[in-house]
Amino acid sequence: MAFDCDLFVIGGGSGGVRAARVSASGGASVALAEEYRMGGTCVIRGCVPKKLMVFASGYRDMFEDARAYGWDIADGTFNWSTLKGRMHNELDRLEGIYRKLLDGSGVEVFDSRATVKDAHTVLLADGTEKTAKHILVATGGRPALPDMPNADLGMTSNDIFLMDEMPKSILIVGGGYIASEFACILNGLGVEVTQFYRGDQILRGFDDEARGLVADQMTQNGVDLHLGTNIAEMMLEKDRDPDGAVPTSQQSGRQGPVWVKATDGTERAYDAVMFATGRSPNTDGLGLSDAGVEIGLRGEVVVDDYSQTAVPSIYAIGDVTNRVQLTPVAIREGMAFVETVFNGNPTKPDHELIPSAIFTQPEMGTIGLSEEDARAQEAIEVYATSFKPMQQAFAGREDRVLMKLVVSQATRKVLGCHIVADHAGEMIQLAGVAIKMGATKEDFDRTVAVHPTVSEELVTMKEPVRTA
Template identity: 50%
Template sequence: MPEFDFDLFIIGAGSGGVRASRVAASHGARVAIAEDHRVGGTCVIRGCVPKKLLVYAAQFSDDLHDATSFGWDISASTFDWATLRDNVANEVTRLEGLYGQTLANNKVTLFAERASIAEPHIVRLASGKEVTAGTILIATGGWPHVPDFAGREHALTSNEMFHLPELPRRILIAGGGYIANEFSGVFCALGSDVTVINRGDRILRGYDDQIAQRLLQISTEKGIDFLFHTEIQSIEKLADASLRVHLTSGDPIDVDSVLVAAGRVPNTTGLGLAEAGVKLDAHGAVIVDDQWQTSVDSIFAVGDVTDRVQLTPVAIREGHAFADNRFGGKNIRVDYSNIPSAVFSNPPIGAVGLTEAEAREQGLDVQIYTSDFRAMKNAFVGNSERALYKMIVDGATDKVVGLHMIGPESPEILQAAAIAVKAGLTKADFDATIALHPSMAEELVLMK
């Protein structure tokens, strides 16, 4: 008889956990996975996938406005939030089914309930049942952080934004990161009055400052109000169900909805990790080595729960490598350098490599090349919005060490360009490439 019920038990059926389960099963491991919400995790159920669908919907606002210049009569166009909301929910359900099918096809046992660690080789399910496993993988991801203030129960997080009963006429968004800027762009385009507050003095920390400033300029021109150096002090629900938000500076603001986008924290509460001997950092993240092993030999962790890089593709890559190494006899390491990222703001941002500030901090011979231009479509319809592409080059080697873009389709263009940065290509390599004209992407090989 086998020593354990399963070779691998995974807690959390998000992108990283599902990938790890499939790969481990392909190596012959007996795998189980527990999920107390819905299979698919943050990205599929309440994150990047449904949010990207809202972004597409928001883009139609600009497209419909511009259509008249291209000969289209769209005078009868209207928008219905309920239709969008329900269609997005249906698509999420479809994708959830596909993830569940992946588990079933790979003979992975699914426990649709909460799980925690009782001992280094024992998982306790919410039903009270205990299951043994040779290896346990924590893949529970992250969770929105809401600061402690009076009336916080009236605030929403990104988890709830896809289920609003109606489109808010006025919305206040607290935060300066990618979630805040993505949702502010969406709701502004769909017709809401949007106010963004941030406790700091800039948006999108971690992104190149010049690119972030361009987004701030464009967002302000679109009608989004930004208030810096301020936080929510309290939220008061009024008789008409609207919300009065008291701030640490300035006058109160009356709105219909409040979104708190103050970052995400590792989802480790109640998992029994510390009790099992698993070391956590000061923020509750699981501490792992380069093989994703924790301080307990039989327990591993991948994805946002480790708070290394909070990106779905990173969790997938980690889950895949973990399973290959643990059950396939391989020795794979994940390279965390030059990971591309995007902000699906309006307009979107794509970035890979070092920012200008980071390159200077590293003492490189920094050379900057830019292209500041108006896309052909914008010029045709009389839209003054300008795209900005920025290349960071190490002058000592001519190597491109960073590439940052804001403008239409920037994430789509950046993915291919990220290959060049990852490969260590030089500015001369970019210059030697003939431009694809007419396109926005051609600016990558024309920067001065």
């Protein structure tokens, strides 16, 4: 059978674009459809704009610290419209780069929604059908609102970048990295931030000691964190008190402050409410089930170790598979797909020992097992130190950092590394190389310290603080 192309990619995010252009560069005929903007979650409504806002939110403390170092600096006034305008100009630039890369690789691009008609046919929104030897689903995920009355009064992380004005107060619901990052960002930009999380500590699944320090520092920096707490009831303030004089808010077109009653019985109104309570794979209405693709309980595309679905000609990568929801992982999965399908080299994407960073303030960088998970598997030693870093201590701040290694007693391998500090993401990237290579505690010990740095503690901790 003759096909219109060798590969049709549905989704123009980081994973889909990488797979499309590398396949095309290798000689395959490739088409790609994207219904919104090229770049996906990471470039348009995730990693990139979030990190720009992280940078912006850090300047308030920098101004304060600068005076301790002898600079005659007055506090400035943050202007959201200036940041928003420059940020979206940058996103436009990056989207243009993505399009240029696809065009330069010979990929045919359709700015259209695409669905799967059958194992080898893609249907575009205008009714056009395209046949392909292989179909790659890379449609990513989206923030999910909770199933509760009036949840639509809240916004999600997608909406944060589109606000007309910065709210004076906000309630953030959730305890994962997205909720915690935006709590820190908005707090740093001068917003009064309250955070509800129903669990006993934020950042579930990460090392307990590390996430505990992050939570303490967030509270110290001004985030009003409520653990074991959720929303019991919410409505517009004007609906709760129709006779009251309630100002109208411009937040994303919403109709004024939102009144919230918490499960602990407290009540108050917020200019905005943001839900960061989970993400859902973008599989709705794609026709995958009808084509024979298995869809999991959470809406994810079920794939094997090679990203192949139950339909041999259809593959899926990235967040839509709900494996590891990280942009670099989606890109790696895309490259493994190309190796498997077009280069005759069956390749499984490597999901082991993935370094990651949470851009809270302070940042947390992590790779490998938490102390709790490692202890459940084998006998371990824990090397850890927490202290005030010189730069902030000199400025009179109470910030603390954490350097932590979890080590196997039997093999001496470093099973986990956890860093809570400014620039922890930069540090964990480099530490991750050593740990991925199987470094032992003695390998760390043999490495000469770079002094004076925060990260030198990773190679100077000689005695375990506890064993288990």
